[in-house]
Every structure is written in C-alpha cells, then in structure tokens.
Amino acid sequence: MVKMLGVTKVFPNGAVALSNVTLKIDKGEFVFIVGPSGAGKSTIIKLISREELPTKGYLVVGGRDLSRLRRREVPFYRRKLGVVFQDFRLLPNKTVYENVAFAMEVVETPPRIIKKRIPEVLQLVGLRHKMGVMPSELSGGEQQRVSLARAIVNNPELIIADEPTGNLDPETSWEIFRLLNEINRSGTTVIVATHASSFVNKMRKRVISIDRGMIIRDQEKGVYGYEI
Numbered sequence: 001m002v003k004m005l006g007v008t009k010v011f012p013n014g015a016v017a018l019s020n021v022t023l024k025i026d027k028g029e030f031v032f033i034v035g036p037s038g039a040g041k042s043t044i045i046k047l048i049s050r051e052e053l054p055t056k057g058y059l060v061v062g063g064r065d066l067s068r069l070r071r072r073e074v075p076f077y078r079r080k081l082g083v084v085f086q087d088f089r090l091l092p093n094k095t096v097y098e099n100v101a102f103a104m105e106v107v108e109t110p111p112r113i114i115k116k117r118i119p120e121v122l123q124l125v126g127l128r129h130k131m132g133v134m135p136s137e138l139s140g141g142e143q144q145r146v147s148l149a150r151a152i153v154n155n156p157e158l159i160i161a162d163e164p165t166g167n168l169d170p171e172t173s174w175e176i177f178r179l180l181n182e183i184n185r186s187g188t189t190v191i192v193a194t195h196a197s198s199f200v201n202k203m204r205k206r207v208i209s210i211d212r213g214m215i216i217r218d219q220e221k222g223v224y225g226y227e228i
C-alpha cells in the first residue's frame with residue numbers, strides 16, 4: 001500500500017525532516033508511527049497525503065509514484081485517502097450530516113446513495129442520533145468521530161491520521177483508537193502518527209519509531225531493501 005525508498009525531505013529553510021527513510025506498509029496493516037516532537041512523523045503523513053513531495057527517493061502509494069502524479073491528478077488521489085487530523089477540521093457552519101455528506105458530494109456521489117450511506121457511517125461511529133447537530137455542540141471526541149465518519153465514508157483503502165487523539169482525554173482517545181481498529185479490521189489500511197505511547201504500547205500493532213528523521217526501530221523484520 002505504501003512504499004518509501006530512500007526518502008529524504010528537506011524543507012526550503014534547510015530543515016531535514018526525513019533522512020533516507022525506507023519502509024513498506026502492506027495492505028490491511030495497522031501501523032503506528034511514533035517519535036519525539038520534531039522527529040518527522042507529520043512529514044511522513046504529509047508526504048503520503050501528497051501535501052509535500054520527497055526531496056529525494058521514491059514514495060509509492062497504492063501503486064502510484066507520488067512524485068509523478070500530475071497536478072490535476074492530485075485532488076483525485078487525495079479523495080481516495082481518508083485523512084484524520086488532530087484538530088478535526090470540520091466545517092463549522094454545517095451539521096454533522098452535512099459535514100460527512102460533503103465528502104461524498106465532492107466526488108459526485110448521487111444524492112440517493114449519500115442519503116443511504118450517511119446514517120450507516122454515523123451509526124458505525126455511534127453518532128446517528130447527532131446527525132442534525134452543529135460541530136460546536138459536540139464534544140471533542142464526538143467531533144473526532146465525525147471526522148472519522150468523513151474519512152471512511154467513501155470507503156478508502158488507506159486512512160492516515162496525524163495525532164488523532166492529541167486534543168482528547170484518555171478515555172475518549174481509547175474510543176478513537178478502538179474505532180480506528182474496527183475500521184482496520186474491515187480491511188482498511190490504517191497509519192497513525194502519534195505521541196500517545198501509552199496507547200500504542202497497549203495495542204500490539206506494528207510500531208515504527210522515528211527520531212531526527214530516521215527510522216530507529218520497526219517491530220517487523222526486514223523492512224529495509226524492498227523492491228519498488
């Protein structure tokens with residue numbers, strides 16, 4: 001699903017965010033990316049979401065070399081990903097229903113399919129009863145659950161989450177990790193960048209530890225040297 005080969009990312013100010021990173025994440029995996037502040041976690045997420053491009057090396061997601069993606073192809077690529085952010089990024093003037101529906105509207109889903117799908121997906125995250133509510137009337141955990149519903153509504157093969165529980169208390173964080181786990185069990189590949197080591201340690205998933213832009217540990221063997 002994701003292959004990085006010798007990926008280096010240097011920002012225009014000279015900051016080396018990633019240095020020669022090689023890793024492979026298979027379809028259906030659940031992977032945590034952990035490391036101290038400034039280690040390069042968000043940079044990995046931004047490269048996968050094609051917000052940034054590698055300075056050097058190859059990054060292939062779902063069989064596409066992201067450096068070769070044409071500008072007009074980028075929106076289509078992004079729409080196939082489910083992206084979850086620390087700050088939820090819900091549209092404040094739209095209801096829960098409308099926020100999730102919007103993700104389907106932009107990919108031109110027929111209205112009758114949207115109407116059927118939204119209650120299903122809100123049921124999955126336990127928020128069917130809040131369909132008509134505005135984001136400002138929801139707790140942080142509920143807002144993150146809406147953002148999870150939005151991320152999965154178009155059945156993406158890959159979900160990437162950058163610090164999805166950064167603004168949440170421990171109990172609510174568990175709820176979000178449990179949902180991400182459920183989503184993964186239904187076949188979606190999930191990549192989560194996080195500081196939340198106490199949760200990571202309990203979840204027994206693959207953990208890629210990075211520090212100063214380099215992988216310092218990967219609980220799986222043989223991640224280096226994959227063919228692209």
Ligand SMILES: Nc1ncnc2c1ncn2[C@@H]1O[C@H](COP(=O)(O)OP(=O)(O)OP(=O)(O)O)[C@@H](O)[C@H]1O
Binds near residue numbers: 016017035040
């Ligand atoms: N747009 C940017 N311009 C310049 N430098 C950047 C940019 N984004 C990130 N960096 C630098 O790249 C390095 C890695 O940053 P990144 O945000 O990936 O770390 P992180 O592990 O996600 O940190 P945190 O846990 O604090 O979010 C840091 O040194 C950071 O200052």
